[in-house]
Amino acid sequence: MAELAVDNLSLRFGGLTVLDNVSFAVETGELFALIGPNGAGKTSALNCISGIYRGTGAVRFRGQDILGLKPHQIARQGLARTFQHGELFAQMSVLENLLTGRHARIGTHPLAEMLFLPSVKRAEIAHREAVERIIDVVELERYRHAPVGALPFGLQKIVGFARALALEPTTLLLDEPSAGLNREERENLARFILRIKHELNVTIVWIEHDMQMISDLADRVHVLDYGRTLAEGRPEVVLNDPAVLAAYLGTAA
Amino acid sequence: MFRSTPRASGYYRTGYGQDLALIQTRTERISLAILVTLAIALPFIAGPFLLDLACQVFLASIGALSLMLLTGYAGQISLGHAGLIAAGAFTTGILAREIAAPFWITLPASALTGILLGLIFGLPSLRLRGLYLAVSTLALHFIVIYLGGEYETKRGFSTGILIDPPSLAGFKLTDGRAWYFVLLLAAAASLMICINLLRSSSGRAWRAVHARETVAEALGINVAGYKLLVFVISSSMTSVAGCLFAYYRGFVSIEAFDLFLSIQYVAMIIIGGMGSLLGALLGAAFVTLFPYLIESLLALLPNIQKFAGDIFAVNYTAFGVVMILFLVFEPLGLVGIWRRLQNYFLLWPFKYRPLTGARK
Structure with a gap:
């Protein structure tokens, strides 16, 4: 098939x-x-x-x-995708962009998020670890906290690629x-x-x-x-x- | 989110959990301790007038924070915030008046009213954007005011509804000092709710929806769902603020919720600085205190008694001028000024700023 x-x-x-x-x-x-x-x-x-x-x-x-x-x-x-023109979230950091790309895999409930319950914290840490593995694959460690809009174009393309990968x-x-x-x-x-x-x-x-x-x-x-x-x-x-x-x-x- | 990026050096982390902590450096811990001490000490030093001002700022902060969540983060414009405050206040007033409902019923009832209104008036956001959405939220304001007015005239409370002070566990809330602490707690709780939402999955989804809806959708974010969610959360928070407002004033009347109040809330988030919770707080304080500031400045002028009738006009004009000045000269708002100050003193007396994004 x-x-x-x-x-x-x-x-x-x-x-x-x-x-x-x-x-x-x-x-x-x-x-x-x-x-x-x-x-x-x-x-x-x-x-x-x-x-x-x-x-x-x-x-x-x-x-x-x-x-x-x-x-x-x-x-x-x-089924993840990238965009021709990047379409990144310029104000957000590389990490936040990747975590947003992973959204579909993060199942925390908004009510639990309001109180940032231990379950939410555990989920955030687990997904951060997963996203760090992607950062490792595409070698973006240096830039994880940088706002994406401030990065050069070539790196932005890689961030877009990584954001799609973050969905696993x-x-x-x-x-x-x-x-x-x-x-x-x-x-x-x-x-x-x-x-x-x-x-x-x-x-x-x-x-x-x-x-x-x-x-x-x-x-x-x-x-x-x-x-x-x-x-x-x-x-x-x-x-x-x-x-x-x-x-x-x-x-x- | 709440802080600017460059932070102190020399703080190392060994786990991702530490990166999530809200208070990370010693300076932050000390400043927070000082702030909390000051906030607790204030009612014992300040007179009733100052206490009333502080309470007004706390009430405005809840509204401004919820509007910031909606507009500053999720990108959905609302001109209906005065209507939502009115909805909360009227729910409280009607329930207290008609069935003598206690505080612990009126508060959740107001939140529920907010949730319902948020759902109904969030629906246009699925189709409309920008100014068109703003106009549809304006309808919310007029509908709530109309219904409130109808209730007032039908029941013969044409000057407004009087509400008895709430009692919490047998303790009647009449003292200004007690009110100060209740409203401080409510504002702090709203702030924590906003911070927590913004540092988790929903907050990122809203910012993505704000930036580009199609892209957010393609990343697996249910755009329609998250738009409704932000409307519901923002509306219920605002309605709760309305409930507290009604009890604090002891009196509800439609005159208090004119369109100018909605404009003031929008002004708070613009003057404070879009996309920042600290901005919402600074903006709420600024816009609430501004008329008092103008009045006390005018009082310094000689022969002011002759122009007592014009103070209102001067106030409105000054408010307009300040709005324009902010839009033109400081689009980042008060929080922009605050960040510049912070950056200046970060390496003071040295001249060079740290690289942005070097390390949070």
Whole structure:
């Protein structure tokens, strides 16, 4: 059974077809890249999976239909995501951002929180420990108390990545995690992606524009163009497909 | 949350539990001890006028803290706070008048009224944002005032409802000193509730909702649920403040809860400093004491008796001017000034400030 299966997913905004019968299946532990030229519908596909947009078709996560569920219900099932532009809470510290990302796993009752009962304190400490493990994985120890807005952009991207990881998801949706990063930061990111794939065994759906990173890291690649599937398969095969090259570079007239 | 980030150096922790402690350094412990001693000693030094001022500040603090929770942290604007205080005061007044309900019934009843109103008037927040939400909360104010007015005229209390002083365990609460301690405790309890909520999961969820709703939702936060929760908590706290207000004054009348009171509460959190509980307290003290300050300043002028009728106008104008000055020159409010002072003296007499975020 596939970890995440998308069947005939379509999305329309008025007369504009953003996604047209897109289907793919991601296996457990796989690093699945979603690529395509600008406006191909990659982020829209991610938004449909995480429940922000409502498409038609079917999205099954670990055998369960999640299409039509609210985003917070989908996150609760263990499907976390990052955002293209970070969308971090700038006023909050790195720790607070990560703890917020872990919200779905913290089940303390507001009435108990008002009095900060021992049970709440125990929960806060336990979740702090869990979040510290994530901080350790992505090497943010130095910055745990810094307000996120004060950090350089490259680090902010890593915080966004860590915030999604803080949920301890079984599947992680990454929306262009490397956009705007320099070479060194990209190499760090690649290291972290491989680490969570191999150490935490997280399934990853990854939108990316850096073909070098994709051919080095991805297990499989799915190419979208104008909302349709163009190709799918091993990176070395797909990235040499004439149709894919044409979509990216254009064809000679 | 309650403090600025840079803190004293040389305090090391060996467990995450220590990081959660509210009082961490010796300076903090000493300042808290001094503050508590002063708060306890004040009623034995101060005269009745000063005691009344302190009680007013405590009452305003509860309202300001609950509004800060709602607006400063969860980002939901409310112009209905005077209505909520009125709701608590009228619940108390009506119950005390009609069935001679004692204190321990009227207080939870007021909280319950607040919870109900919070639920009803939190519902528009699921659809509306910003100014539109503010207008819908304004409706709350007018509905409560209308109902209160109807009750007053129908029952013939057209000048207001008189309430007997409450009795706690057979002890009648009439003494100003006793009131001081009751209201101090109530304000301290409200502050603790806010601090505790903000340092746990709900507080983080509210701040996330404030920052970006879609993102909060995608992180697994039930945005609608948390919006309603903050409305309910804030409204019930405010209604309890209304109940205490009614008993403290011994008298409830709709005239006391005009729209200007709601504006004053909004002014408290703006002047105090958005997104800070300390700001709510400073703002409550400032806005409550400001008219008295202006009056005593005017009293220093020669021939002031001739203009006695204009003092109100001067007061309103001065209040408006101060609001504008704060918005323009100190958007961070009183708490911004306080933090700058703190930072200045942190390494005084040296010039350089510690790196922000170096260590809490």
